[in-house]
Amino acid sequence: MCSDAHDNDPHILCPQCDILVAIPGLKIGQKAVCPRCHTTLTTRWNEPRRRPVGYAISALFMLLLANLFPFVNMNVAGLSSEVTLVQIPQVLVSEDYASMASLFMIVVQLLPAVCMLSIILLCYGNKIPVHWKVSIARTLFRLKSWCMVEIFLAGVLVSFVKLMAYGDVGIGTSFIPYVLFCLLQLRAFQCTDRFWMWEHIEPAPELVQPLRVGESGLRQGLRSCHCCMAILPAEQEVCGRCKSKGHARRKNSLQWTMALLVTSILLYLPANMLPIMITQVLGNPMPSTIMAGVVLLWSDGSYPVAMVIFIASIMVPTLKMIAIAWLCWDANSNKQIDRERLHVIYEVVEFVGRWSMIDVFVIAVLSALVRMGQLMSIYPDIGALLFAGVVILTMFAAMTFDPRLIWDRAGMKSAKEPQDGRK
Numbered sequence: 001m002c003s004d005a006h007d008n009d010p011h012i013l014c015p016q017c018d019i020l021v022a023i024p025g026l027k028i029g030q031k032a033v034c035p036r037c038h039t040t041l042t043t044r045w046n047e048p049r050r051r052p053v054g055y056a057i058s059a060l061f062m063l064l065l066a067n068l069f070p071f072v073n074m075n076v077a078g079l080s081s082e083v084t085l086v087q088i089p090q091v092l093v094s095e096d097y098a099s100m101a102s103l104f105m106i107v108v109q110l111l112p113a114v115c116m117l118s119i120i121l122l123c124y125g126n127k128i129p130v131h132w133k134v135s136i137a138r139t140l141f142r143l144k145s146w147c148m149v150e151i152f153l154a155g156v157l158v159s160f161v162k163l164m165a166y167g168d169v170g171i172g173t174s175f176i177p178y179v180l181f182c183l184l185q186l187r188a189f190q191c192t193d194r195f196w197m198w199e200h201i202e203p204a205p206e207l208v209q210p211l212r213v214g215e216s217g218l219r220q221g222l223r224s225c226h227c228c229m230a231i232l233p234a235e236q237e238v239c240g241r242c243k244s245k246g247h248a249r250r251k252n253s254l255q256w257t258m259a260l261l262v263t264s265i266l267l268y269l270p271a272n273m274l275p276i277m278i279t280q281v282l283g284n285p286m287p288s289t290i291m292a293g294v295v296l297l298w299s300d301g302s303y304p305v306a307m308v309i310f311i312a313s314i315m316v317p318t319l320k321m322i323a324i325a326w327l328c329w330d331a332n333s334n335k336q337i338d339r340e341r342l343h344v345i346y347e348v349v350e351f352v353g354r355w356s357m358i359d360v361f362v363i364a365v366l367s368a369l370v371r372m373g374q375l376m377s378i379y380p381d382i383g384a385l386l387f388a389g390v391v392i393l394t395m396f397a398a399m400t401f402d403p404r405l406i407w408d409r410a411g412m413k414s415a416k417e418p419q420d421g422r423k
Contacts, residue, residue, distance in 0.1 A: 013217040013224035017407040042195035049123040052191040056116040059184035062177040070172030088368040107148040155361030161305040204230035205240040223248040253402040264393035276383035313359040331405040356391045
Protein backbone atom coordinates (compact mmCIF):
# COMPACT_ATOMS: atom_id res chain seq x y z
CA MET A 1 0.00 0.00 0.00
CA CYS A 2 1.56 3.28 -1.04
CA SER A 3 1.70 6.40 1.08
CA ASP A 4 1.10 8.92 -1.66
CA ALA A 5 -0.61 7.99 -4.90
CA HIS A 6 0.53 11.16 -6.64
CA ASP A 7 4.21 10.35 -6.08
CA ASN A 8 3.80 6.70 -7.03
CA ASP A 9 2.06 7.25 -10.37
CA PRO A 10 2.31 10.87 -11.59
CA HIS A 11 0.41 10.35 -14.87
CA ILE A 12 -3.27 9.99 -15.78
CA LEU A 13 -4.90 9.49 -19.15
CA CYS A 14 -7.92 11.77 -19.12
CA PRO A 15 -11.01 9.53 -19.32
CA GLN A 16 -12.89 12.22 -21.26
CA CYS A 17 -10.41 13.37 -23.92
CA ASP A 18 -7.57 10.78 -23.68
CA ILE A 19 -4.73 13.29 -23.28
CA LEU A 20 -1.83 12.21 -21.02
CA VAL A 21 -1.50 14.54 -18.04
CA ALA A 22 1.37 14.74 -15.55
CA ILE A 23 -0.01 15.06 -12.03
CA PRO A 24 1.99 17.57 -9.99
CA GLY A 25 2.50 17.43 -6.25
CA LEU A 26 -0.87 18.60 -4.94
CA LYS A 27 -1.40 20.40 -1.67
CA ILE A 28 -4.39 19.74 0.58
CA GLY A 29 -7.52 21.08 -1.10
CA GLN A 30 -5.96 21.24 -4.59
CA LYS A 31 -7.26 19.29 -7.55
CA ALA A 32 -5.72 18.26 -10.85
CA VAL A 33 -7.75 19.07 -13.97
CA CYS A 34 -7.25 18.12 -17.58
CA PRO A 35 -5.66 21.07 -19.45
CA ARG A 36 -7.67 20.29 -22.60
CA CYS A 37 -11.24 19.41 -21.50
CA HIS A 38 -11.01 20.68 -17.89
CA THR A 39 -12.26 17.42 -16.37
CA THR A 40 -11.29 16.97 -12.72
CA LEU A 41 -8.83 14.06 -12.62
CA THR A 42 -8.03 13.79 -8.91
CA THR A 43 -8.35 15.82 -5.71
CA ARG A 44 -6.05 15.89 -2.68
CA TRP A 45 -8.31 15.69 0.39
CA ASN A 46 -7.37 16.17 4.01
CA GLU A 47 -7.97 12.88 5.89
CA PRO A 48 -8.88 10.95 2.71
CA ARG A 49 -9.94 7.91 4.77
CA ARG A 50 -11.67 9.39 7.79
CA ARG A 51 -13.60 12.12 5.98
CA PRO A 52 -15.63 9.93 3.55
CA VAL A 53 -16.08 7.23 6.20
CA GLY A 54 -17.48 9.76 8.67
CA TYR A 55 -19.94 11.06 6.12
CA ALA A 56 -20.91 7.53 5.01
CA ILE A 57 -21.55 6.25 8.55
CA SER A 58 -23.61 9.35 9.37
CA ALA A 59 -25.58 8.93 6.14
CA LEU A 60 -26.43 5.29 6.92
CA PHE A 61 -27.59 6.25 10.41
CA MET A 62 -29.84 8.97 8.99
CA LEU A 63 -31.25 6.53 6.42
CA LEU A 64 -32.12 4.12 9.23
CA LEU A 65 -33.95 6.87 11.13
CA ALA A 66 -35.73 7.94 7.94
CA ASN A 67 -37.24 4.47 7.56
CA LEU A 68 -38.49 4.14 11.15
CA PHE A 69 -41.00 6.99 11.33
CA PRO A 70 -43.68 8.69 9.17
CA PHE A 71 -42.25 10.63 6.25
CA VAL A 72 -45.03 13.01 5.13
CA ASN A 73 -48.69 13.50 6.05
CA MET A 74 -51.81 15.17 4.64
CA ASN A 75 -55.17 16.32 6.02
CA VAL A 76 -58.22 16.90 3.77
CA ALA A 77 -61.68 17.73 5.13
CA GLY A 78 -60.96 16.05 8.45
CA LEU A 79 -59.45 12.94 6.86
CA SER A 80 -55.76 12.41 7.46
CA SER A 81 -53.17 10.24 5.76
CA GLU A 82 -49.50 9.63 6.45
CA VAL A 83 -46.90 7.52 4.73
CA THR A 84 -43.48 6.11 5.50
CA LEU A 85 -40.72 5.58 2.97
CA VAL A 86 -41.29 1.83 3.08
CA GLN A 87 -44.99 2.23 2.29
CA ILE A 88 -44.38 4.07 -1.00
CA PRO A 89 -43.22 0.97 -2.93
CA GLN A 90 -45.88 -1.12 -1.15
CA VAL A 91 -48.63 1.09 -2.58
CA LEU A 92 -47.10 0.91 -6.05
CA VAL A 93 -47.04 -2.90 -5.83
CA SER A 94 -50.69 -2.95 -4.73
CA GLU A 95 -51.56 -0.96 -7.88
CA ASP A 96 -49.76 -3.54 -10.07
CA TYR A 97 -46.77 -1.28 -10.68
CA ALA A 98 -44.11 -3.53 -9.18
CA SER A 99 -41.57 -2.27 -11.74
CA MET A 100 -41.92 1.33 -10.51
CA ALA A 101 -41.78 0.10 -6.90
CA SER A 102 -38.57 -1.79 -7.64
CA LEU A 103 -37.08 1.26 -9.35
CA PHE A 104 -37.93 3.40 -6.32
CA MET A 105 -36.40 0.96 -3.83
CA ILE A 106 -33.25 0.46 -5.90
CA VAL A 107 -32.29 4.06 -6.77
CA VAL A 108 -33.62 5.81 -3.64
CA GLN A 109 -32.68 3.40 -0.85
CA LEU A 110 -30.79 0.24 -1.84
CA LEU A 111 -28.04 1.61 -4.10
CA PRO A 112 -27.26 4.64 -1.87
CA ALA A 113 -26.97 2.33 1.15
CA VAL A 114 -24.73 -0.11 -0.76
CA CYS A 115 -22.49 2.74 -1.92
CA MET A 116 -22.12 4.15 1.60
CA LEU A 117 -21.28 0.71 2.96
CA SER A 118 -18.75 0.22 0.14
CA ILE A 119 -16.96 3.47 1.04
CA ILE A 120 -16.68 2.33 4.67
CA LEU A 121 -15.30 -1.08 3.72
CA LEU A 122 -12.78 0.33 1.22
CA CYS A 123 -11.41 2.97 3.57
CA TYR A 124 -11.25 0.92 6.77
CA GLY A 125 -11.45 -2.71 5.66
CA ASN A 126 -7.73 -3.40 6.12
CA LYS A 127 -8.30 -7.12 6.67
CA ILE A 128 -10.42 -7.54 3.54
CA PRO A 129 -8.58 -9.45 0.77
CA VAL A 130 -7.47 -7.35 -2.18
CA HIS A 131 -9.68 -9.20 -4.67
CA TRP A 132 -12.72 -8.39 -2.52
CA LYS A 133 -11.71 -4.74 -2.34
CA VAL A 134 -11.38 -4.68 -6.12
CA SER A 135 -14.91 -6.07 -6.51
CA ILE A 136 -16.31 -3.56 -3.98
CA ALA A 137 -14.60 -0.61 -5.69
CA ARG A 138 -15.85 -1.69 -9.10
CA THR A 139 -19.38 -1.87 -7.70
CA LEU A 140 -19.11 1.54 -6.02
CA PHE A 141 -17.91 3.51 -9.02
CA ARG A 142 -20.36 1.85 -11.41
CA LEU A 143 -23.43 2.36 -9.24
CA LYS A 144 -22.91 5.84 -7.81
CA SER A 145 -24.43 7.60 -10.84
CA TRP A 146 -27.67 5.64 -10.29
CA CYS A 147 -28.19 6.96 -6.75
CA MET A 148 -31.10 9.42 -7.03
CA VAL A 149 -31.69 10.51 -3.45
CA GLU A 150 -31.54 14.24 -4.20
CA ILE A 151 -33.90 13.84 -7.18
CA PHE A 152 -36.44 12.01 -5.04
CA LEU A 153 -36.21 14.77 -2.43
CA ALA A 154 -36.89 17.39 -5.10
CA GLY A 155 -39.89 15.30 -6.20
CA VAL A 156 -41.23 15.32 -2.64
CA LEU A 157 -41.04 19.12 -2.51
CA VAL A 158 -42.89 19.37 -5.84
CA SER A 159 -45.54 17.00 -4.44
CA PHE A 160 -46.05 19.34 -1.49
CA VAL A 161 -46.85 22.23 -3.82
CA LYS A 162 -49.33 20.11 -5.81
CA LEU A 163 -51.11 18.91 -2.67
CA MET A 164 -51.42 22.33 -1.01
CA ALA A 165 -54.39 23.06 -3.29
CA TYR A 166 -56.33 20.16 -1.76
CA GLY A 167 -55.46 20.25 1.94
CA ASP A 168 -52.83 20.66 4.63
CA VAL A 169 -49.52 18.95 3.99
CA GLY A 170 -46.90 18.38 6.66
CA ILE A 171 -43.59 16.63 7.17
CA GLY A 172 -43.15 13.63 9.43
CA THR A 173 -40.45 12.75 11.94
CA SER A 174 -38.28 11.04 9.33
CA PHE A 175 -38.27 13.88 6.79
CA ILE A 176 -35.37 15.82 8.35
CA PRO A 177 -33.20 12.67 8.74
CA TYR A 178 -33.78 11.90 5.07
CA VAL A 179 -32.73 15.42 4.06
CA LEU A 180 -29.57 14.97 6.14
CA PHE A 181 -29.01 11.57 4.52
CA CYS A 182 -29.18 13.22 1.10
CA LEU A 183 -26.61 15.87 2.03
CA LEU A 184 -24.26 13.44 3.79
CA GLN A 185 -24.39 10.98 0.89
CA LEU A 186 -23.49 13.67 -1.63
CA ARG A 187 -20.61 14.81 0.57
CA ALA A 188 -19.33 11.22 0.98
CA PHE A 189 -19.24 10.79 -2.81
CA GLN A 190 -17.50 14.13 -3.24
CA CYS A 191 -14.72 13.23 -0.77
CA THR A 192 -14.10 9.79 -2.28
CA ASP A 193 -11.40 10.28 -4.90
CA ARG A 194 -11.30 7.46 -7.44
CA PHE A 195 -7.60 7.82 -8.30
CA TRP A 196 -6.51 7.83 -4.64
CA MET A 197 -8.86 4.96 -3.76
CA TRP A 198 -7.56 2.63 -6.46
CA GLU A 199 -3.92 3.41 -5.74
CA HIS A 200 -4.47 2.45 -2.10
CA ILE A 201 -6.22 -0.78 -3.03
CA GLU A 202 -3.44 -1.91 -5.36
CA PRO A 203 -0.83 0.04 -7.38
CA ALA A 204 -1.43 0.24 -11.11
CA PRO A 205 0.56 -2.09 -13.40
CA GLU A 206 3.92 -0.64 -14.39
CA LEU A 207 4.57 0.47 -17.96
CA VAL A 208 7.90 -0.09 -19.66
CA GLN A 209 7.44 2.34 -22.55
CA PRO A 210 8.18 6.06 -22.18
CA LEU A 211 5.22 8.41 -21.78
CA ARG A 212 4.72 11.60 -23.77
CA VAL A 213 2.79 14.17 -21.74
CA GLY A 214 0.32 16.28 -23.72
CA GLU A 215 -0.29 13.61 -26.36
CA SER A 216 -3.30 11.32 -26.58
CA GLY A 217 -3.04 7.78 -25.31
CA LEU A 218 -4.28 6.41 -28.63
CA ARG A 219 -1.31 7.93 -30.47
CA GLN A 220 1.06 6.32 -27.93
CA GLY A 221 -0.57 2.89 -28.09
CA LEU A 222 -2.07 3.30 -24.61
CA ARG A 223 -5.54 3.22 -23.10
CA SER A 224 -7.08 4.13 -19.78
CA CYS A 225 -8.99 1.52 -17.78
CA HIS A 226 -12.58 2.80 -17.63
CA CYS A 227 -12.93 1.44 -14.10
CA CYS A 228 -9.70 2.10 -12.15
CA MET A 229 -7.96 4.70 -14.39
CA ALA A 230 -4.82 2.55 -14.79
CA ILE A 231 -2.75 3.24 -17.93
CA LEU A 232 -2.53 0.08 -20.02
CA PRO A 233 -1.20 -0.95 -23.46
CA ALA A 234 -3.96 -0.40 -26.01
CA GLU A 235 -3.99 -4.05 -27.06
CA GLN A 236 -4.42 -5.32 -23.49
CA GLU A 237 -8.12 -6.09 -23.01
CA VAL A 238 -8.11 -7.09 -19.31
CA CYS A 239 -6.85 -4.64 -16.70
CA GLY A 240 -4.19 -6.17 -14.47
CA ARG A 241 -5.50 -4.30 -11.42
CA CYS A 242 -9.31 -4.37 -11.47
CA LYS A 243 -9.76 -7.20 -14.02
CA SER A 244 -12.21 -5.10 -16.05
CA LYS A 245 -12.38 -5.72 -19.78
CA GLY A 246 -12.02 -2.79 -22.11
CA HIS A 247 -10.62 -1.40 -25.34
CA ALA A 248 -8.90 1.75 -26.51
CA ARG A 249 -12.36 2.99 -27.47
CA ARG A 250 -15.69 1.53 -26.42
CA LYS A 251 -16.68 -1.09 -28.97
CA ASN A 252 -19.58 -0.03 -31.18
CA SER A 253 -20.09 3.06 -29.03
CA LEU A 254 -21.99 5.08 -31.64
CA GLN A 255 -24.13 2.11 -32.71
CA TRP A 256 -25.18 1.33 -29.14
CA THR A 257 -25.83 5.00 -28.40
CA MET A 258 -28.03 5.45 -31.47
CA ALA A 259 -29.92 2.21 -30.80
CA LEU A 260 -30.73 3.31 -27.24
CA LEU A 261 -31.61 6.80 -28.45
CA VAL A 262 -34.06 5.55 -31.09
CA THR A 263 -35.70 3.25 -28.54
CA SER A 264 -36.08 6.12 -26.07
CA ILE A 265 -37.70 8.28 -28.77
CA LEU A 266 -40.19 5.50 -29.53
CA LEU A 267 -41.12 5.41 -25.83
CA TYR A 268 -41.11 9.18 -25.40
CA LEU A 269 -44.00 9.79 -27.77
CA PRO A 270 -46.56 7.56 -25.97
CA ALA A 271 -45.13 8.61 -22.58
CA ASN A 272 -46.28 12.17 -23.32
CA MET A 273 -49.59 11.20 -24.91
CA LEU A 274 -50.77 8.62 -22.35
CA PRO A 275 -51.80 9.59 -18.79
CA ILE A 276 -49.07 9.33 -16.16
CA MET A 277 -51.52 9.36 -13.22
CA ILE A 278 -55.22 9.29 -12.45
CA THR A 279 -56.74 11.59 -9.83
CA GLN A 280 -60.05 10.28 -8.48
CA VAL A 281 -62.18 12.93 -6.73
CA LEU A 282 -65.61 11.91 -5.37
CA GLY A 283 -65.49 8.80 -7.53
CA ASN A 284 -64.75 10.65 -10.78
CA PRO A 285 -61.43 9.61 -12.37
CA MET A 286 -59.42 12.38 -14.07
CA PRO A 287 -56.46 11.17 -16.17
CA SER A 288 -53.51 13.55 -16.41
CA THR A 289 -50.58 13.67 -18.84
CA ILE A 290 -47.25 15.36 -18.13
CA MET A 291 -48.15 18.49 -20.08
CA ALA A 292 -51.61 18.63 -18.51
CA GLY A 293 -49.97 18.64 -15.06
CA VAL A 294 -47.76 21.54 -16.08
CA VAL A 295 -50.76 23.51 -17.40
CA LEU A 296 -52.72 22.83 -14.20
CA LEU A 297 -49.88 24.05 -11.98
CA TRP A 298 -49.46 27.16 -14.12
CA SER A 299 -53.19 27.95 -14.02
CA ASP A 300 -53.14 27.55 -10.21
CA GLY A 301 -50.39 30.17 -9.94
CA SER A 302 -47.58 27.73 -9.07
CA TYR A 303 -45.32 29.18 -11.72
CA PRO A 304 -41.92 28.08 -10.32
CA VAL A 305 -43.06 24.46 -9.82
CA ALA A 306 -44.70 24.40 -13.26
CA MET A 307 -41.43 25.59 -14.77
CA VAL A 308 -39.45 22.94 -12.85
CA ILE A 309 -41.72 20.14 -14.10
CA PHE A 310 -41.74 21.53 -17.65
CA ILE A 311 -37.94 21.85 -17.76
CA ALA A 312 -37.23 18.47 -16.09
CA SER A 313 -39.91 16.38 -17.83
CA ILE A 314 -40.43 18.05 -21.22
CA MET A 315 -37.50 20.27 -22.12
CA VAL A 316 -34.59 18.23 -20.68
CA PRO A 317 -35.51 14.85 -22.27
CA THR A 318 -36.15 16.51 -25.64
CA LEU A 319 -32.95 18.53 -25.63
CA LYS A 320 -31.00 15.55 -24.31
CA MET A 321 -32.10 13.35 -27.21
CA ILE A 322 -31.25 16.10 -29.69
CA ALA A 323 -27.85 16.62 -28.04
CA ILE A 324 -26.98 12.90 -28.07
CA ALA A 325 -27.88 12.67 -31.76
CA TRP A 326 -25.73 15.75 -32.43
CA LEU A 327 -22.78 14.25 -30.55
CA CYS A 328 -23.01 11.00 -32.52
CA TRP A 329 -23.22 12.94 -35.78
CA ASP A 330 -20.15 15.10 -35.09
CA ALA A 331 -18.02 12.57 -33.15
CA ASN A 332 -16.34 11.17 -36.27
CA SER A 333 -16.67 14.28 -38.38
CA ASN A 334 -13.63 15.42 -40.37
CA LYS A 335 -14.87 18.98 -40.57
CA GLN A 336 -13.73 21.73 -38.23
CA ILE A 337 -15.89 21.61 -35.13
CA ASP A 338 -15.74 23.28 -31.74
CA ARG A 339 -14.73 20.22 -29.73
CA GLU A 340 -14.67 22.08 -26.43
CA ARG A 341 -18.27 23.12 -26.92
CA LEU A 342 -19.27 19.57 -27.85
CA HIS A 343 -17.57 18.30 -24.72
CA VAL A 344 -19.49 20.80 -22.59
CA ILE A 345 -22.71 19.58 -24.22
CA TYR A 346 -21.76 15.99 -23.37
CA GLU A 347 -21.08 16.87 -19.72
CA VAL A 348 -24.40 18.72 -19.45
CA VAL A 349 -26.25 15.78 -21.02
CA GLU A 350 -24.61 13.32 -18.63
CA PHE A 351 -25.43 15.46 -15.58
CA VAL A 352 -29.00 16.65 -16.17
CA GLY A 353 -30.52 13.53 -17.73
CA ARG A 354 -31.22 11.77 -14.43
CA TRP A 355 -33.17 14.80 -13.14
CA SER A 356 -36.00 13.95 -15.53
CA MET A 357 -36.90 11.19 -13.06
CA ILE A 358 -38.38 13.86 -10.78
CA ASP A 359 -41.88 13.47 -12.28
CA VAL A 360 -41.82 9.70 -11.65
CA PHE A 361 -40.96 10.30 -8.00
CA VAL A 362 -43.72 12.91 -7.71
CA ILE A 363 -46.25 10.31 -8.88
CA ALA A 364 -44.86 7.73 -6.43
CA VAL A 365 -45.26 10.11 -3.47
CA LEU A 366 -48.74 11.28 -4.52
CA SER A 367 -49.95 7.71 -5.08
CA ALA A 368 -48.76 6.62 -1.64
CA LEU A 369 -49.99 9.65 0.31
CA VAL A 370 -53.34 10.48 -1.32
CA ARG A 371 -55.37 7.36 -0.38
CA MET A 372 -58.67 8.69 0.99
CA GLY A 373 -61.23 6.40 -0.57
CA GLN A 374 -63.95 8.00 -2.68
CA LEU A 375 -63.07 11.50 -1.44
CA MET A 376 -59.72 11.65 -3.21
CA SER A 377 -57.18 9.11 -4.43
CA ILE A 378 -54.27 9.22 -6.89
CA TYR A 379 -53.02 6.25 -8.91
CA PRO A 380 -50.07 5.87 -11.30
CA ASP A 381 -50.78 5.06 -14.94
CA ILE A 382 -48.93 3.56 -17.87
CA GLY A 383 -47.39 6.88 -18.97
CA ALA A 384 -45.30 7.06 -15.79
CA LEU A 385 -43.74 3.67 -16.50
CA LEU A 386 -42.99 4.61 -20.10
CA PHE A 387 -41.45 7.91 -19.03
CA ALA A 388 -39.23 6.15 -16.48
CA GLY A 389 -38.07 3.90 -19.33
CA VAL A 390 -37.23 6.98 -21.42
CA VAL A 391 -35.07 8.43 -18.63
CA ILE A 392 -33.23 5.15 -18.06
CA LEU A 393 -32.59 4.58 -21.76
CA THR A 394 -31.25 8.10 -22.30
CA MET A 395 -28.96 7.65 -19.29
CA PHE A 396 -27.63 4.44 -20.82
CA ALA A 397 -27.24 6.22 -24.17
CA ALA A 398 -25.08 8.92 -22.56
CA MET A 399 -23.03 6.24 -20.76
CA THR A 400 -22.37 4.19 -23.89
CA PHE A 401 -21.22 7.24 -25.86
CA ASP A 402 -17.42 7.52 -25.75
CA PRO A 403 -16.52 11.22 -25.28
CA ARG A 404 -12.95 10.56 -26.44
CA LEU A 405 -14.32 10.21 -29.99
CA ILE A 406 -14.95 13.97 -29.91
CA TRP A 407 -11.23 14.64 -29.48
CA ASP A 408 -9.64 11.93 -31.62
CA ARG A 409 -9.23 14.20 -34.65
CA ALA A 410 -8.11 17.22 -32.68
CA GLY A 411 -4.49 18.33 -32.73
CA MET A 412 -2.12 16.74 -30.28
CA LYS A 413 -2.07 19.78 -28.02
CA SER A 414 -2.51 23.47 -28.13
CA ALA A 415 0.47 25.73 -27.63
CA LYS A 416 -1.39 27.29 -24.73
CA GLU A 417 -1.95 24.01 -22.90
CA PRO A 418 0.17 23.51 -19.78
CA GLN A 419 1.96 20.23 -19.12
CA ASP A 420 0.18 19.47 -15.88
CA GLY A 421 -3.29 19.96 -14.51
CA ARG A 422 -2.73 21.71 -11.21
CA LYS A 423 -5.57 23.95 -10.01
